[in-house]
Amino acid sequence: MKAASSRAAFELRVERNATSPGNVTRSLTFIAAAVLLASHVTALATPCQFESQGEGRVAAIVDARSVRLDDGREIRLTGIEATAATKQALTSLLVGRDVSLRSTDDTPDRYGRQSALMFISESDTSVQAMLLAQGDALVSAEVSDKDCAEALMAAEAEARRQKKGSWADSSAIKNAESPDDILAGIGRFMVVEGKVLSVRQAGAVTYLNFGRNWTRGFAVTIPRRMIPAFESAGMTLKSLENRRIRVRGWIEGTTGPRIDVLRVGQIELLGANEPGVRP
Structure with a gap:
């Protein structure tokens, strides 16, 4: 869900329920919640918008950090390291889904894999950030862009604070x-x-x-x-x-x-x- 559409949904609900004085406080609460939600999504998404490196549909999960697209390309998810739950989380998130790729370089590694940040359909939040926010991956610290690296670390830190996923152990x-x-x-x-x-x-x-x-x-x-x-x-x-x-x-x-x-x-x-x- 994009930040803009999230905020619009909240504002519509506010307009429909703000017809009496007794609902003013609740209306203000909805607006505040909308702003906070939009800020949280933007914080995770905006810093990691690199150059587009193509699109495709996920055909299979190769391992806990790599997926195969229906055109045969193997994509390595940059910026994270796997936990015991990563592969299953990727399967749930990605199989059969349309994705887009972003990175600063699309040169394959020695194994023929293309490293990239991956985004599902129209989402502005990377798959990497989703996994980190669920506690289903660790930040690898290999992303050189400072703002993007900080956003990924923030997603991991929040999961750690809430003891989500692997952080429950x-x-x-x-x-x-x-x-x-x-x-x-x-x-x-x-x-x-x-x-x-x-x-x-x-x-x-x-x-x-x-x-x-x-x-x-x-x-x-x-x-x-x-x-x-x-x-x-x-x-x-x-x-x-x-x-x-x-x-x-x-x-x-x-x-x-x-x-x-x-x-x-x-x-x-x-x-x-x-x-x-x-x-």
């Missing part, structure tokens, strides 16, 4: 102080929260250490080439010492778990009172 966010739990998910995409105990430079890599035992504790690694990007975003790596952060990425390591950070969006600074933050 307390283990959806891993505790940086429990490295064995994180290491058990090696090779998976995870979201981890914790306090950075130290920031150390070793050669061309900066380490954010979350444990006293650097060998076995959880750590985030950031290559030197990423430092200018963090500084441009107003975040110096040394300033992260003693700060609580949320980091997302693929778990690597052998004795101790690691996440390699290759995009600024993989790290979020946390406030002390944010829901879900562990003490």
